[in-house]
Amino acid sequence: xxxxxxxxxxxxxxxxxxxxxxxxxxxxxxxxxxxxxxxxxxxxxxxxxxxxxxxxxxxxxxxxxxxxx
Amino acid sequence: xxxxxxxxxxxxxxxxxxxxxxxxxxxxxxxxxxxxxxxxxxxxxxxxxxxxxxxxxxxxxxxxxxxxxxxxxxxxxxxxxxxxxxxxxxxxxxxxxxxxxxxxxxxxxxxxxxxxxxxxxxxxxxxxxxxxxxxxxxxxxxxxxxxxxx
Numbered sequence: 001x002x003x004x005x006x007x008x009x010x011x012x013x014x015x016x017x018x019x020x021x022x023x024x025x026x027x028x029x030x031x032x033x034x035x036x037x038x039x040x041x042x043x044x045x046x047x048x049x050x051x052x053x054x055x056x057x058x059x060x061x062x063x064x065x066x067x068x069x
Numbered sequence: 070x071x072x073x074x075x076x077x078x079x080x081x082x083x084x085x086x087x088x089x090x091x092x093x094x095x096x097x098x099x100x101x102x103x104x105x106x107x108x109x110x111x112x113x114x115x116x117x118x119x120x121x122x123x124x125x126x127x128x129x130x131x132x133x134x135x136x137x138x139x140x141x142x143x144x145x146x147x148x149x150x151x152x153x154x155x156x157x158x159x160x161x162x163x164x165x166x167x168x169x170x171x172x173x174x175x176x177x178x179x180x181x182x183x184x185x186x187x188x189x190x191x192x193x194x195x196x197x198x199x200x201x202x203x204x205x206x207x208x209x210x211x212x213x214x215x216x217x218x219x
Contacts, residue, residue, distance in 0.1 A: 031072075031073045042072070
C-alpha cells in the first residue's frame with residue numbers, strides 16, 4: 001500500500017496533529033498514523049469521517065492515480 | 070470503538086479459538102490413546118470440541134458463508150476420505166493396544182478387517198454429515214438470494 005501523503009498534507013493544513021484528528025473521528029492516534037503510512041486500509045465510513053473533518057473530498061485523499069491513470 | 074482495534078481483537082480471538090480447539094483435541098487423543106482414560110474423564114473435552122465445531126458450522130450456515138469450492142476439503146468425498154483415514158489411524162492405535170493378545174491369537178487379518186470397517190463407517194458418517202452441511206448451505210444461500218431480490 002502507498003503512503004497517504006495527501007491525508008498528511010490535509011491534516012497539517014488544517015493545523016491538526018494525528019492525535020487531534022484521531023479524537024475527532026473516534027479512532028486511536030495509531031490508526032491515523034497507520035493510514036497515513038499506508039499500512040492500514042480504512043473502511044469507507046472512516047474515510048468519509050476523516051474527509052468531513054479535514055474539509056476535503058474522498059477523491060482528494062483516497063483516489064490513487066497510479067491505479068486509475 | 071476504533072474499527073482497526075475491533076478488527077485486531079477479532080483476529081486475536083479467532084486465533085485463540087483455534088489454539089484452544091487444537092489443545093483440546095490433542096488432550097483428547099492423549100487421554101484416549103496413551104492414558105487409556107475412561108469416557109467419564111474425557112467426556113467434557115469431547116463434548117466441548119463437538120459444541121465448538123457445531124457452533125462454528127451453524128454460524129457459517131446462518132451467515133451464508135460458503136467454503137471456497139476450489140478447496141479440496143470442500144469436496145465431501147475428499148473430506149470424508151481424510152476423516153476416515155484420521156479416525157482409522159486413531160482407532161488403530163487404541164484397538165491394537167487394547168486387544169493385542171486377541172490379534173496375536175487370531176492373526177493380523179482380523180485387525181485389518183477391523184480397520185477396514187472403521188474406515189468404511191467413518192467415511193460414510195463423514196460423507197452424510199458433509200453432504201447434509203452442503204445441502205443446508207445451499208438452502209441458506211437460496212434464502213439470502215430471495216431476501217436480496219425482494
